[in-house]
Each structure stands twice: as C-alpha cells, then as structure tokens.
Amino acid sequence: MSIISxxxxxxxxxxxxxxxxTQRLTAAACAxxxxxxxxxxxxxxxxxxxxxxxxDTRHSSAxxxx
Numbered sequence: 001m002s003i004i005s006x007x008x009x010x011x012x013x014x015x016x017x018x019x020x021x022t023q024r025l026t027a028a029a030c031a032x033x034x035x036x037x038x039x040x041x042x043x044x045x046x047x048x049x050x051x052x053x054x055x056d057t058r059h060s061s062a063x064x065x066x
Contacts, residue, residue: 042054
C-alpha cells in the first residue's frame with residue numbers, strides 16, 4: 001500500500017477554494033431557481049391533485065397559506 005502526498009503552493013490552494021466556492025454558489029442558485037419553479041407550479045396549478053398535495057404539504061410543515 002502506498003500513500004501519495006503532494007504539496008501545493010498558496011496560489012493553488014486559493015484557486016481550488018475559489019472554484020469550490022463558485023461551484024457551491026452555482027449549485028445554490030440552481031436549487032433556488034428549481035425550488036421557486038416548483039412552488040410556483042404547485043401553488044398556481046389548476047390541477048386539483050397537484051394543488052391539494054402542495055396545500056397539504058404546506059399545512060403539515062406549519063407554513064401558513066391562508
């Protein structure tokens with residue numbers, strides 16, 4: 001069994017953390033947009049099953065809806 005270790009300079013570490021931060025922010029933005037679309041679709045849907053499921057979910061999580 002061998003262990004490979006490497007040393008990185010400070011610029012490599014800061015670049016890696018910047019990339020990680022950028023990826024996290026991108027993932028958070030995409031998740032927020034997807035969540036907003038789902039809430040909008042379920043809240044304003046004219047399909048009774050979808051609307052009622054969203055309504056019951058809001059009540060079960062103690063989210064006031066009316």
